[in-house]
Amino acid sequence: MLTRTIALLLAPLVAATVLPAPVTAQSGPLRITISEGVIEPLPFAVPMFQAETGGAEQIAADITRVVAQDLTGTGLFREIPASSFISTPASFASPVAYPDWRAINAQALITGAVAVNGNQLTVKFRLFDVFTGAELGEGLQFAGTTGGWRRMGHKVADAVYSRITGESGYFDSRVVFVAESGPKDNRARRLGIMDYDGENRQFLTDSNSLVLAPRFSPNGDRVLYTSYESGFPRISLLDVASVGRRQITTVEGEMAFSPRFSKDGSAVIYSVSTGGNTDIYRTDLGSGSHSRLTSAPSIETSPSLSPDGSRIVFESDRSGTQQLYVMSASGGEPQRISFGEGRYGSPVWSPRGDLIAFTKQNAGRFHIGVMRTDGSEERLLTSSFLDESPTWAPNGRVLMFTRETQGASGGPQIYSVDISGRNLKQVPTGGFASDPSWGPLQQ
Amino acid sequence: MNKYLTVSILVGALALSACTRPDRFGAGAGAGADGMGVGAGAGAGFDQAGIGQSGLGAGNPNSPEYFQQTIGDRVLFAVDQSTLSAEAMATLDGQAQWLQANSDYLAVIEGHADEQGTREYNVALGARRANAAREYLISRGVPANRLRTISYGKERPIATCSDPSCYAQNRRAVTVIAAGALS
Numbered sequence: 001m002l003t004r005t006i007a008l009l010l011a012p013l014v015a016a017t018v019l020p021a022p023v024t025a026q027s028g029p030l031r032i033t034i035s036e037g038v039i040e041p042l043p044f045a046v047p048m049f050q051a052e053t054g055g056a057e058q059i060a061a062d063i064t065r066v067v068a069q070d071l072t073g074t075g076l077f078r079e080i081p082a083s084s085f086i087s088t089p090a091s092f093a094s095p096v097a098y099p100d101w102r103a104i105n106a107q108a109l110i111t112g113a114v115a116v117n118g119n120q121l122t123v124k125f126r127l128f129d130v131f132t133g134a135e136l137g138e139g140l141q142f143a144g145t146t147g148g149w150r151r152m153g154h155k156v157a158d159a160v161y162s163r164i165t166g167e168s169g170y171f172d173s174r175v176v177f178v179a180e181s182g183p184k185d186n187r188a189r190r191l192g193i194m195d196y197d198g199e200n201r202q203f204l205t206d207s208n209s210l211v212l213a214p215r216f217s218p219n220g221d222r223v224l225y226t227s228y229e230s231g232f233p234r235i236s237l238l239d240v241a242s243v244g245r246r247q248i249t250t251v252e253g254e255m256a257f258s259p260r261f262s263k264d265g266s267a268v269i270y271s272v273s274t275g276g277n278t279d280i281y282r283t284d285l286g287s288g289s290h291s292r293l294t295s296a297p298s299i300e301t302s303p304s305l306s307p308d309g310s311r312i313v314f315e316s317d318r319s320g321t322q323q324l325y326v327m328s329a330s331g332g333e334p335q336r337i338s339f340g341e342g343r344y345g346s347p348v349w350s351p352r353g354d355l356i357a358f359t360k361q362n363a364g365r366f367h368i369g370v371m372r373t374d375g376s377e378e379r380l381l382t383s384s385f386l387d388e389s390p391t392w393a394p395n396g397r398v399l400m401f402t403r404e405t406q407g408a409s410g411g412p413q414i415y416s417v418d419i420s421g422r423n424l425k426q427v428p429t430g431g432f433a434s435d436p437s438w439g440p441l442q443q
Numbered sequence: 444m445n446k447y448l449t450v451s452i453l454v455g456a457l458a459l460s461a462c463t464r465p466d467r468f469g470a471g472a473g474a475g476a477d478g479m480g481v482g483a484g485a486g487a488g489f490d491q492a493g494i495g496q497s498g499l500g501a502g503n504p505n506s507p508e509y510f511q512q513t514i515g516d517r518v519l520f521a522v523d524q525s526t527l528s529a530e531a532m533a534t535l536d537g538q539a540q541w542l543q544a545n546s547d548y549l550a551v552i553e554g555h556a557d558e559q560g561t562r563e564y565n566v567a568l569g570a571r572r573a574n575a576a577r578e579y580l581i582s583r584g585v586p587a588n589r590l591r592t593i594s595y596g597k598e599r600p601i602a603t604c605s606d607p608s609c610y611a612q613n614r615r616a617v618t619v620i621a622a623g624a625l626s
Contacts, residue, residue, distance in 0.1 A: 184603040258563045276574030278567040299567040345561035388561050406605035
């Protein structure tokens, strides 16, 4: 487990003398307001972090790369190559040669240092606003083990991203997904887990039985998913650390699927099919008590809770086609919110509470889109043969989803896109992969 | 639950048991391959590996192979629908007669969808299709406790192209015969 310590690193005296005034994260030119849309990425420089102990050079270089890749990967930042640098800091405590960074138009400068003692790793960094000539925020230090070196880089990048955008970061997070292999008519599926950037991939189950649509718990310690291990679809709960799993006792029915955690992780919201009718239920994991949330003769599935836990968005075909509805978390009469052309499914409530992401199927194409929670201001972000199953980054600024290519040799891959519709890219998964569920920022 | 776990294992073993049980041996390999339209045609192409093994059994009208290949083990559905067509009802009439004549067998009806839909909705849609077939079989006299349903949504396509001809084959309910005692 990575422990995080915040240390105020005293600013070098010389640098302090050139500071015109303290700079806060709310002022100065070093600021990206994401909602306005960024056309020109902000140029930054990140000289290789200093190795402060012998033999730490490689891990310092690797961590520096993670920081740079996280930032450039957002599409909001552009890295200035080291070959352009006029000078580099002699040490972490050296005063910043602002003119050298202004000359190459670096707006942000990130400096860092790495120390390794046994398997203990310490990473510290500073962020400078080059054109105001001031440090932006305080220096931070992270301490952990060498095995978690990528996380240390993500922590640094999250802090930089947060200070410049005013939004929380999302780099130190993990994604659970379905890893797929084999031909289309005999595909093997198993649960996988990876860092948000596709690194550190591991399997959580074997591929002996079909698994569908995993969901992380609110704090990332457990995963709910649909498993055919018993021969029929049932809901399983998996502990991420031990990889132990058990079947949840749901209400009676022929099939149980589409599970999601309640906001405090103590209950499961899911669908059960009986006699061809699918409705949404809630089961308390502790007491095992059940409640029924919908009771219509149509299909009600794919529930998603609002971040305050008070409402549920779900899909239903009660109108004749798949559409999105919002109801109280305890059930009751739902309000339809989707009214555009086509069919809407797999809604997911943003962690910020402001938007609902969904899959839209219209005129032979699939789209990932977002709308406000009352259904207004619908925007489609993607378009392809088959896009589906969006999941939110912990800061509500980026979505991952499944994109499947067509034909006998086609298969699914995981993509990400930000809510402006820009920065569409594939997440490396080492093979076919689907149904991502993006977990929280790690502690 | 354990009963059905056993059933699903037995389903997988059927092709083999057909070869080792003398009473399953029939006369003509592939007899009736031109049987009832949809079901038989799709069934013959459905499991290439099983054709050689099951050929001896398919001529025996009481064999699961006969059910699969001659009576027709599957019915197809229109896009996003679970309504049974006249052709589907004719196939299910044959299934009901066979199931009543072979009361030692259970059946699991598998509902499927094509890939043109979201994953969880398709599980629910497959459940609706499987249930439509089950309800019809019950209406034709098959005891309800011999019929179980399962949906695989769009996860088990038999035709892999991405055009309407393949989608039509994948929107199906398949009646899988399983040996097993009623409890």
